[in-house]
Amino acid sequence: xxxxxxxxxxxxxxxxxxTLTLELLTKARDLGSNVAAFVAGDGAAMASELGNHGASTxxxxxxxxxxxxxxxxxxxxxxxxxxxxxxxxxxxxxxxxGRDLAARLSVKIDQPVATNNVGAxxxxxxxxxxxxxxxxxxNIYTAFRNDGPSIAxxxxxxxxxxxSGGAAAxxxxxxxxDAGNAGSAVVTxxxxxxxxxxxxxxxxxxxxxGRGLGQPEAYEMVDQLAGLxxxxxGASRAIVDAGWVPYSKQVGQTGKVVKPSVYVACGxxxxxQHLVGMKGSKTIxxxxxxxxxxxxxxxxxxxxxDVHKVMPALIEALKAR
Amino acid sequence: MKVVVCVKQVPDxxxxxxxxxxxxxxxxxxxxxxxxxxxxxxxxxxxxxxxxGGQVSxxxxxxxxxxxxxxxxxxxGAEDAVLISDPALGGTDALGTAKVLGAAIAxxxxxxxxxxxxxxDGYTGTVPEMIAGVLDIPSITxxxxxxxxxxxxxxxxxxxxxxxxxxxxxxALVSVTAGVVExxxxxxxxxxxxxxxxxxxxxxxxxxxxxxxxxxxxxRQETTEVTTxxxxxxxxxxxxxxxxxxxxxxxLSELKVI
Numbered sequence: 001x002x003x004x005x006x007x008x009x010x011x012x013x014x015x016x017x018x019t020l021t022l023e024l025l026t027k028a029r030d031l032g033s034n035v036a037a038f039v040a041g042d043g044a045a046m047a048s049e050l051g052n053h054g055a056s057t058x059x060x061x062x063x064x065x066x067x068x069x070x071x072x073x074x075x076x077x078x079x080x081x082x083x084x085x086x087x088x089x090x091x092x093x094x095x096x097x098g099r100d101l102a103a104r105l106s107v108k109i110d111q112p113v114a115t116n117n118v119g120a121x122x123x124x125x126x127x128x129x130x131x132x133x134x135x136x137x138x139n140i141y142t143a144f145r146n147d148g149p150s151i152a153x154x155x156x157x158x159x160x161x162x163x164s165g166g167a168a169a170x171x172x173x174x175x176x177x178d179a180g181n182a183g184s185a186v187v188t189x190x191x192x193x194x195x196x197x198x199x200x201x202x203x204x205x206x207x208x209x210g211r212g213l214g215q216p217e218a219y220e221m222v223d224q225l226a227g228l229x230x231x232x233x234g235a236s237r238a239i240v241d242a243g244w245v246p247y248s249k250q251v252g253q254t255g256k257v258v259k260p261s262v263y264v265a266c267g268x269x270x271x272x273q274h275l276v277g278m279k280g281s282k283t284i285x286x287x288x289x290x291x292x293x294x295x296x297x298x299x300x301x302x303x304x305x306d307v308h309k310v311m312p313a314l315i316e317a318l319k320a321r
Numbered sequence: 322m323k324v325v326v327c328v329k330q331v332p333d334x335x336x337x338x339x340x341x342x343x344x345x346x347x348x349x350x351x352x353x354x355x356x357x358x359x360x361x362x363x364x365x366x367x368x369x370x371x372x373x374g375g376q377v378s379x380x381x382x383x384x385x386x387x388x389x390x391x392x393x394x395x396x397x398g399a400e401d402a403v404l405i406s407d408p409a410l411g412g413t414d415a416l417g418t419a420k421v422l423g424a425a426i427a428x429x430x431x432x433x434x435x436x437x438x439x440x441x442d443g444y445t446g447t448v449p450e451m452i453a454g455v456l457d458i459p460s461i462t463x464x465x466x467x468x469x470x471x472x473x474x475x476x477x478x479x480x481x482x483x484x485x486x487x488x489x490x491x492x493a494l495v496s497v498t499a500g501v502v503e504x505x506x507x508x509x510x511x512x513x514x515x516x517x518x519x520x521x522x523x524x525x526x527x528x529x530x531x532x533x534x535x536x537x538x539x540x541r542q543e544t545t546e547v548t549t550x551x552x553x554x555x556x557x558x559x560x561x562x563x564x565x566x567x568x569x570x571x572x573l574s575e576l577k578v579i
Binding site: 095102113114115133137140141145147186189191242243246247253283291299303309311313317318 | 334340345414415416419438439441444445446447448449450451453454455457458459460461462463465478479480481482483484485486487488489490493498499500540541542543544545546547548549550552553555556557558559560561563565566567568569570572573576578579
C-alpha cells in the first residue's frame with residue numbers, strides 16, 4: 001500500500017537539484033503514487049532533472065530575491081495546500097532552509113514535524129519514519145497519526161538517488177502571499193566559500209581532523225594528506241566551533257553526513273556528534289593518542305599514536321611513492 | 322533592550338542516554354544547562370552590554386520544577402527566569418514546545434529572542450523557527466555573528482555554501498550556532514547571586530494552553546517500534562612505535578586507494 005500525493009521540498013543551485021533532493025524524490029516514488037516537487041525559487045530551471053527523478057509537477061515560486069526561504073516558502077506552501085489540497089506527505093532534507101520552511105509550515109497549518117529521519121515506509125496507510133538515536137545505537141520508528149500532511153525531514157544519504165527516466169516535470173507557478181511583519185528579514189549580501197578539489201559530500205576518500213591536532217596550523221597536515229589521497233578534507237565540530245576551519249567542513253550530526261569508501265580520522269576522539277556523520281563509511285582508519293577514544297570502536301584500522309608523528313611520516317612516505 | 326533567551330535543561334551528555342521503556346520518550350534524570358544554549362545566554366549578555374543597558378531573561382520548559390540548568394545561566398548574568406513546568410508536558414514534541422515557549426515569551430514582551438540552533442539531546446533544530454511562527458515575528462536562524470543597531474538586528478547566517486548577511490527589525494528571533502561567542506564561566510559571586518534571582522514558575526493553565534494540544538497526545542505521532550542498530554565491529558588496533566604510517570600505507574594499498 002502506498003500514499004497518494006507526496007511532495008518533496010527541492011533545493012539546488014545553478015548546477016541543478018542537490019543530490020539530497022534527488023535522494024528524496026527517489027524515495028518519494030516508493031511512498032506515493034504521485035510525486036511533486038516544490039521549489040522556493042526558479043523551479044523551471046530544474047524541471048527536467050526533477051522529472052527525471054520522478055516528479056510529475058514542479059511548483060515554483062519564482063526567484064525570491066532577498067527574501068528568506070523559510071517564512072516565504074512556508075507561506076507559499078500553505079497557500080498551495082489551501083488551493084490544491086494537502087498532499088499525504090511532504091519530505092524535506094535536513095538542511096538550514098528545509099528546517100526553517102518545515103518549522104514555519106508546521107505552525108501555520110498546525111501539523112507536527114518529524115526530524116532527523118533516515119528511513120520511511122507506509123504502514124496501514126500512514127507514513128512511518130525511522131530516526132536513529134543515541135549516536136545511532138537505537139532506531140525509533142514513528143507513525144503519523146495526525147489529520148493532515150505528514151511532514152518529515154530526512155538526513156542526507158538516507159536513500160540512494162536513481163533516475164526514473166521520467167519526462168520534464170510540468171511547471172506550475174504559485175503565489176507567494178504577503179508574510180506580513182514575520183517576513184521582514186532580508187538578505188543584504190551573500191558570501192560563497194571557495195570550493196576546490198573533491199567535495200565532502202561525494203568524495204571517495206575523506207580525511208578529517210579534530211581537537212587532537214592541538215592547534216589550527218596543524219590542520220595543514222590534514223589538507224596535505226587529503227591532497228595526496230585525492231580526498232576531501234573534513235573536520236569535527238570541536239575545531240569548527242573553535243574557528244579553525246569553516247562550517248562547510250564539519251562532519252557530524254550537525255554538518256555533513258559522509259559515506260566514503262575510506263574515512264581517515266586524525267586526532268578525532270569520536271564523540272557521538274561526530275560518529276553519526278561518518279560511521280556509514282565503508283572503511284575507517286583512525287589515528288589518536290588515547291587508546292580509550294571511542295573512534296577506535298568503529299575503526300577498521302586504529303593507530304594509537306601522536307598525530308604529530310604519524311601524519312608527517314605518512315605524508316612523507318606517500319610523497320616518496 | 323530586553324532579550325529573552327530560550328534555554329533547555331538536558332540530561333548530562335557525558336552520561337549514556339536511555340529511553341523510558343514505558344513511553345519510549347527520553348529519560349531525564351539530573352538535568353544541566355544545555356551547552357548549546359550557553360552561547361545564546363552569552364550572546365544576550367554581550368548584546369545588552371553593547372546596547373548600553375537592558376535585561377536578559379530566561380525561559381525554559383522542564384518537568385518537575387527542574388531549575389539546576391537555569392541557575393547556571395542566571396549565574397552567568399541573566400536577571401530572571403520563567404519556567405513552565407506541568408505534568409501534562411511529558412512527551413511534548415517540537416511544535417508543542419514552541420506553542421508553550423511562545424505563549425510564555427509573548428508575556429515577556431522582548432525586543433529580541435535568542436535560542437541555540439538545536440538542543441544537544443533532541444537536536445530537531447526546528448523549535449526556534451516554530452517559536453517565531455507562534456509569535457508571528459521575523460526570524461534569522463543559524464547565526465554565526467549577531468549585532469543590534471537600534472531597532473535593526475544584523476546577522477551573518479550560515480548557509481550550506483558559505484554565509485549570508487541578513488537583517489530585520491525588532492522584535493525578532495535569532496538562533497545562534499555553537500561557537501558564535503565564548504560562553505563565560507560563572508564567577509563565585511555570580512553563583513551566589515543566582516540563588517536569590519527570581520524564577521517564576523508557570524503551568525499550562527497560567528498560559529491558557531489546553532493540555533490536549535501538547536504532551537504525547539498533542540504530538541499526534543506514535544512510536545511503533547524501537548530497535549537496536551547493528552554495531553560496527555572494531556578492527557585492528559596498532560600501537561605506533563614509529564611504524565604506524567607503514568601500517569596505514571599497506572592498508573591503503575590493500576584497499577587500492579594508492
